[in-house]
Amino acid sequence: MSVKGVAIYTFLSENKEEISIQENEEVVIFEENSMDGWVLGENSRGERGLFPKSYVEIIRTRSDSNVTDCSISPVGSLGNDSPYLPSTPNTSLNSGKIYDEDYYDYWDDWDDRSTVVDDADHTSSTGANGHIFQVPPSSNPNVHYRSKSVTGQDSMASSRKGSMVGRNLNRFSSFVRSGVEAFVLGDVPMMAKIAESYTIEMGPLGPQWKANPRPFICSIEDPTKQTKFKGIKTYISYRVTPSHTGRPVYRRYKHFDWLYNRLLHKFTVISVPHLPEKQATGRFEEDFIEKRKRRLILWMNHMTSHPVLSQYEGFEHFLMCADDKQWKLGKRRAEKDEMVGAHFMLTLQIPNDHQDLQDVEERVDNFKSFAKKMDDSVMQLTHVASELVRKHLGGFRKEFQRLGNAFQSISQAFTLDPPYKSDALNSAISHTGRTYENIGELFAEQPKYDLFQMLDKLSLYQGLLANFPDIIHLQKGAFAKVKESQRMSDEGKMDQDEADGIRKRCRTVGFALQAEMSHFHQQREVDFKDMMQAYLREQIAFYQRVVQQLERTLRMYDGL
């Protein structure tokens, strides 16, 4: 079923499968429910191809039901020039288009009134009925999006509005998108009372997040297949038990996905761990469920270990709410949270310690090199480990099974000349054959105990590392604004006060980034130590099992 839409941004095709669309151009979308943020459609010039779903608004005719709660506008205060944020009914109404109530239902589908397709595996940027929720491609956990470096982002914008320092033309720059530009430029007004507060303190190695005063962990267990609508709909429910309450709640992947999207919204400068990949087919297969569970556990561990993320109210709601009505209320509250994106920066308490901006820049550059190399080597290890899994399941198993078969075959031959059939020897050789067949199976089983866990952790880190280019970009953008404003101040084109304000707010961005870098390092040290130890322990146990099998087999030859 094709629908009409309007391009809300200009998109220039870069590959032959893609088509360009102009802002305000009418387009036709052939297939709304895309998996990876792209849709197939046709532009007004009749060209057919792919373009990003988030670049278009779908035009719907007024539905029978009315929009019941127009006041819900979680991010309305930020204006709608940030594609990072969902377009709201507010803006939709402004543009004369009407969104039906399903828009809210997607974010409120606790009771699963939504359609069958909503079960976890649509993209996070799409509402249950394919409505637009404008999230940039990089927020899609399916895609480990590497942001292209935006050239010229620091150049003066030709269209100025309000602030003395130029705005970035590229609305997709993470600097702009995240609201950090607005924050640095002082466009985000300080609010009267802010309930939330996250403190950055000076640690021995530099700025760091103040630890969560009420640390906790959280288990994810017992993925269970549930059905409803008389079996038409099937989904997996996980038992989620935070240690500080000890009370289990039951959550589906789509609830994780809701939480994840809240986190993306809110936490500028923090590397929000990606959710485990979606899988279009076979998502109820045992292996997939097991893998998703393992990866959700790692995701959860990262969440609970993060001083800021672990204290997020929406997360608390996710972990504790066991009541349907309360769930809906809590969701709406979280969605109405104003302290997201640029505003989140206002919640940060930074130490008074002086930091030379140049030193900070150098720190960031070091981290950048480190993160790039780590990203590469995590990729390399992922590749090697995946290949090893393949070898374990294929080549290694096959070689040992072939050896086992060949021994069996020898032992069979030895039975064929009865007077000389040497029963004890034959049975020992035949047993050796079975042993090697077993060893083949041990090889095939082994990845479950070691390589899979390694790959899980590497996948988490791939996701975390993929966020850093954007986060580092924020710092770079903020620095550029400081330099620019200082130059303007020097040239008498800007009050020194305003320049000082920019410099001060840039300090906040710098502290936050350093705290996040520090947290990442601490965490990766723990995680990689655990990963390596666990791997080595399982490897030792594996080779010991092989030795035991062989020793038992060798004893069969004693006294022959």
Place this chain on the structure above:
Amino acid sequence: MSVKGVAIYTFLSENKEEISIQENEEVVIFEENSMDGWVLGENSRGERGLFPKSYVEIIRTRSDSNVTDCSISPVGSLGNDSPYLPSTPNTSLNSGKIYDEDYYDYWDDWDDRSTVVDDADHTSSTGANGHIFQVPPSSNPNVHYRSKSVTGQDSMASSRKGSMVGRNLNRFSSFVRSGVEAFVLGDVPMMAKIAESYTIEMGPLGPQWKANPRPFICSIEDPTKQTKFKGIKTYISYRVTPSHTGRPVYRRYKHFDWLYNRLLHKFTVISVPHLPEKQATGRFEEDFIEKRKRRLILWMNHMTSHPVLSQYEGFEHFLMCADDKQWKLGKRRAEKDEMVGAHFMLTLQIPNDHQDLQDVEERVDNFKSFAKKMDDSVMQLTHVASELVRKHLGGFRKEFQRLGNAFQSISQAFTLDPPYKSDALNSAISHTGRTYENIGELFAEQPKYDLFQMLDKLSLYQGLLANFPDIIHLQKGAFAKVKESQRMSDEGKMDQDEADGIRKRCRTVGFALQAEMSHFHQQREVDFKDMMQAYLREQIAFYQRVVQQLERTLRMYDGL
């Protein structure tokens, strides 16, 4: 250098590379020194291609030196209708052609007067100067020749001569070739005094060779490269030390080859172990020398463990003679041995126990099935083990090295952000990387300790098993003669005495074959038990080494 020759048998080409030659046809041979029993030549019709070297006699012009010892005719008494035996100067003179004295020199090249090409790697069927020594293809240890089953071998021959029972037309039948046909038909006269005697006794499982009363073993050690003619000629000399003398003698591969050819000549119905393969190039490379040594040791073990072969005078000479002159004399004596082939059968002492011919036939059939299946499974295991070697040296090593590299790469990344470089962890991870690189090397080294030995033994058995179709054939041929003679006797066409004689001699063949089968079984039981035990022990040691390396590495993470 091309030479002329005369076809002594008709050969019909079966492949397009081959050409047909007719008995008595003149041929030209372009390259005498072939490696595998085939020569490139041209027949009288001008066709060029390959034909078996053993099917032609090379015509040489009289050499300057005279044939000094025309009386030497090791096998003259058997006539020259057996291509298994060398054509002798006798027959050559009869046909008006003359062989030069180099013919003898090939069997007498202790002092290495022969040319450079003679160093071990010419085929055993070729004299030092490329002279013909007519050995059928299957006696070439390079070729594990599977004799084609000769159809119609038991049919009555149209050209009868002498005996009442028909001779076989197919001169290549092992039955004919080995002289067993002649023996069974009573064409081999009993000799006045026979110095040698090998006894077959009834064991618990049937006829068996009486054990060598003076059992011994023999070591082969210290392959040493020797040169002569100022380095023009290079060869490997082995120190051979039999346990009953304790005195080492030094032997080259060609001496083994001489001995091997004597054994082939003499020992009808015995499976003479093939010598380790020849290798045309790189034969002084360390690995090849090591491999040949290991396989010569296995060959020697089989020789010394065989009750008949171990007592052979020529073998004794090979093991003990340390004097040049004595060596020559002993060689000539061995070559003049008359008790070879058919005559060897006269040296066998069999028990009086009655054996029903049909029972023997059944025993032989069982053995035949067993030997075929064993041959197949030895081949299968050889294939699997060879492939495993390849995997150890290639795939396995590479996988572990890649894993090691990836770990190293992770540890390198971790050093790039100095304040957080976590030295102890990095060094542990880097050490883990090196450990896996070492494990890769352990995998690559391992075949030296286990699979190579297994392959050596399998190769010996491939050779032994390859002899059995021919040996079993002897028994089949003899049985057929018994049945035929009995029928003729029943029809009054043959004296009962003659038929009884044939039956009696067939008993000898049957006893000998059963004794050989029994010896083979005993030996393979010991050999395969040893092989499996040795393999398992080395495998256990290997995996234990891996465990140790991993355990040592794991300890580096303690207290991090």
